[in-house]
Amino acid sequence: MSTIGTPGLWIAFSAFVIVALVVDFYVLGRQGAHRVRIREAMWWSVAWISLALAFNAGLWWWELQQSGPAVANEVALEFLTGYVLEKALSIDNIFVFLLVFNTFAVPVELRQRALMLGVLGAIALRAVMIFVGAALVARFHWVLYLFGLFLLVTGIKMLLSADTEPDLESNRVLRWIRGHLHITRGFHGEQLCAVEDGRKAFTPLFVVLVLLAVVDVVFAVDSIPAIFAVTLDPFIVLTSNVFAVLGLRALFFLLAGMADRFHRLGHGLALVLLFIGIKMLIADLYKIPIGIALGVIAFLIGSAIAASMLWPAESADSADRRT
Template sequence: MESLHSIGSPVMWGGFIAFVFAMLALDLGVFHRKAHTVSFKEAGAWSAVWVSLSLAFNAFLWWRFGSGQGMEFLTGYLIEKSLSVDNIFVFVVIFSTMKVPAIHQHRVLFWGILSALVLRAAMIFAGVAMLERFHWLIYVFGAFLILTGVKLFIQRNHAEHPEDGWLMRTARRVIPSTPHFAGQHFITVENGRRLATPLLMALMLVEASDVLFALDSIPAIFAVTRDPFIVFTSNIFAILGLRSLFFLMAGAMEKFTYLKVGLSGVLVFVGAKMALVDVVHLSPAISLGVIALVLGSSIVASLVKARNTPPHTPNGDASPEAPRSAPSPAKS
């Protein structure tokens, strides 16, 4: 395991945090000042921007501190980016079941991810401090990730219902709410009462889901490095690009049939790496290669299956024998 010495100086910490707030202000105050439905083209452009910024920062670390730290950041970023994709599955379910209009989804994700930045920062520093004082926790984290990966594989086809969870049931009992939307507002007034709109309820679910996923993703990156600056920056870059990635992939999530299999493989691998940290020593380059291979294989297999899956008729029945030039005959 790497030393707990951090490469981040106060100037670098301050500069990075200022950069994050500047980008968020630019995003909300300029590009999304008015609510609108995020198009596929816009989501693709923003995704390219965030990935490019992440790789540029990676190049800076590589140049300034060497290939070791550069490889650690790149590996950590890939882990966080891949595991954050699992959030998208849940976000799709949340917005669908809560019937959140597409025009307001960006606003919910923006404030949800903004709070996630603060929560993750607290969890990262707490995790680093705990590992520094209690080395044996590394084995606990490793076992936890292995069990989580196995659970994800077993429940890969399990339907998510976050709107029926204990958090939403409790919130509906405690917080006065209304089933009616009030534009992009989280709070509205009806008959003189201040009530939470479905947007606020969706925001609470988004924040809760991110906290749950952080319990997996943050320990996972500790298998690569315990440098707080690398852990924090790789996490934040992955989270900042999550909104655009959601709008880019939300309509095609059903095509990635084997993605959760790949994610479970990543969790099991990094969990085993943590559990065997005092026995087996893998370089960041090997870890990066294994993770990229597992994820790449699951994505390619998913796309191959989606391409070979026969088209479906409106009633949901596959009709591979129906000619493409004419509609399939309706069943009586």
């Protein structure tokens, strides 16, 4: 498979991510379990976005030295488009994460630790899926058409169900856990296992982590094929994915309190998947320029946000007063 990822670039990227995670864990360890305020989440979001843009600038400079301005500009635009796409699609993860936390009444001070572990799992999972996907595309070009068709179907389903809330109680994984594992009655701090009634049992935090992993698998199945519409280079696909996932925890706390205000985002994300699916299906007839694709994605997400603000969701109290 063709890639710009030289051994030096892979080493630099790995070192970049490891240092960022070490700093993040160190800061989290010093602060301890605590309620994350909007201001703190905003600054962490700015920090992760700045790191992604700094990495993209370094990637552009590297390619400028190696291959000239034309290739450098294309690579930087592909990374930026992939990053924006994955960042946008991760918003849907956040709303489902919030549903999981509320369903299990996870204390606010434990949510940060759960999300941090979820981020590590998501990075490992997506790395495997990306390399498998890139290998399949490199060997079987028609796989791109399957990806495009899958995204079309997924986008239509998401559009039709955008106004309905996921039903966690019908989740097969959750039903299996409750039927086969002994779960403690309450949380035991940050422990995943504890002794209760004289025997070892899993805590609700363990169940939450499993469900977060399942949610990420489901959404990764959508987002990984989507980014292959932007670029087939596994280095750009993986790096843009990882940087989007790294900022997931901060973005969660930034948006968690405003989930009801962005009730039209589901429609916007569904339209993004439909657009990406069409882009993949017509790629051999007409290749939509990366700059235009980035503009369309930004327009769809921005329009969904604007629509949410212009036409707020009807509250339950308002509905009750009319009946």
